[in-house]
Amino acid sequence: MTRQLYLQDAYLFESDACIAKYKKDERDMPYLLLDQTIFYPQGGGQPCDHGKIIGGDFEYTVCNIRQTKNEIRHYIELTQKASASTNCKVKCAIDKDRRLLNARHHTAGHLLGNVVELAFPSLKAIKCHAFPGEAYIEFLGADPPDEQLLQKSLQNAIAQDLKTKVFEIDRDSFELVYYKLPYEIPENKNFRVMQIGNFAPVPCGGTHLASIKEIVGITLNKIKHKNSIVRISFGVA
Secondary structure, three states: OOEEHHHOOOOOOEEEEEEEEEEEOOOOOEEEEEOEEOOOOOEOOEOOOOEEEEOOOOEEEEEEEEEOOOOEEEEEEOOOOOOOOOOOEEEEEEOHHHHHHHHHHHHHHHHHHHHHHHHOOOOEEEEEEOOOOOOEEEEEOOOOOOHHHHHHHHHHHHHOOOEEEEEEOOHHHHHHHOOOOOOOOOOOOOOEEEEEOOOOOEEOOOOOOOEHHHHOOEEEEEEEEEOOEEEEEEEEO
């Protein structure tokens, strides 16, 4: 099982690792399995990391990361003959700018969900898609929020420079202490929770900023309402 370093420190951009296996998938696409990784696999509404895996006589570009039930697959672009071998020690380096951009969108999505639920109690966040350029959150509810009031509430929250924290808890205890979840959680992942300041915590396996002030600003692009679903599209400054 690969040790998931990205869950411990979102600001860890370089690390050592050992190659556990070199494999190909059903499409004949090559990928590496590592004993530990800083590369975030796409999931939970967040894009994957990109970067490099570097050995003594090779350098692979990591173009995609996917997590199956038992594997975190580091898909590589082969620009040279594969020379990596099992137990080969490597250096891993992720694209820092991409990681931080993704973390800003992901953390902004959490803040937007928290602020909407607090200011407009009839709405409950049920889905977040935090890809840059196409980010949105969907809420279950019949009444769209007032855009000016929401924008002001977001600005006030960011100005407070609230800190984030991450912890693990079992689902039953979470629902007993906090609230009953309106959606299912993948069973193959730890029940990991992210919380901003004193806002309600939210289950999440993504990467987040340490401080809300690092978001800088949130832009509300569009608010749509259809069939008891409110979708708020957003971007970060």
